[in-house]
Amino acid sequence: MGLIFAKLWSFFCNQEHKVIIVGLDNAGKTTILYQFLMNEVVHTSPTIGSNVEEIVVKKTHFLMWDIGGQESLRSSWNTYYSNTEFIILVVDSTDRERLAISKEELYRMLAHEDLRKAAVLIFANKQDMKGCMSAAEIYKYLTLSSIKDHPWHIQSCCALTGEGLCRGLEWMTSRTGLR
Template identity: 85%
Template sequence: MVMGLLFTKLWSFFCDQEHKVIVVGLDNAGKTTILYQFLMNEVVHTSPTIGSNVEEIVVKSTHFLMWDIGGQDLLRSSWNTYYTNTEFIILVVDSTDRERLPITKEELYRMLAHEDLRNAAVLIFANKQDKKCCMSAVEISKFLKLSAIKDHPWHIQACCALTGEGLCQGLEWMTTRVGVR
């Protein structure tokens, strides 16, 4: 009886553990739309996030606590207050926003240099792939110099937040990373 109780406790500890995820990116990249596509599998009308939204997403009994953090210029300096215990960074990139891609790159490397994120895996969603003028995931990967990132596991996934296309593949990659590091 005691062994069974102990086994149950251990099993629930490993299977029901929440994994902290921060969802970041510049304003209007689609972070909140992606979060609610995960949660409700539908598009919800969003407005700019001031501060953060937090939701629990469960994928194959893996619990992700996702913090969607506002991406406006004035809010980016506070991103680091969310870094403690973060296991995954989801960086959402607006694939049509060529002009601000250098800012995205700067923010990415600033995050990766932060001590609290030294063990975080990085999922980059190349969002808005439904637009004609969008950059491909390969183009974004080259511009962000993702192949130079050696100390963080990373994956780039083309997606469309409005249709949900590509989002499940990104979450699947995250579930394969749970407990690896």
């Protein structure tokens, strides 16, 4: 009974924040989601559709939708946009060839009416890999300085070790009181 009351209370107090986790296939989205949830690496396979989990950080509830990133699925991302407060864009820092596609998808999302109030967290994932791009390089390539109508933050991370993920969540948590 207490769980039902807590769920209802969080619903009426609007304390649950919808998050979509997007990025190209093999960027590390699902690994990041389950690192948040269980603080461990789980073996994943390509996401067809979505995974959804509730993550609680300092009494702040995030409902996280991990959406498949294969090319054939990206056109359906917009079906998840309604009521989204946060976009987590996961970038594979080793995938220089497809960074232009990540940029294109980011700006397409930011132009969508349903995401006009969403804050953006970019995870520069796979920082443990040799030859990866730094968060500063990704920032420059994505021209993040041109994003004026959405709060954003870029964070280096490694989904496998969890390094950097907490800093990203802390940024999101700090934004919840500003909405």
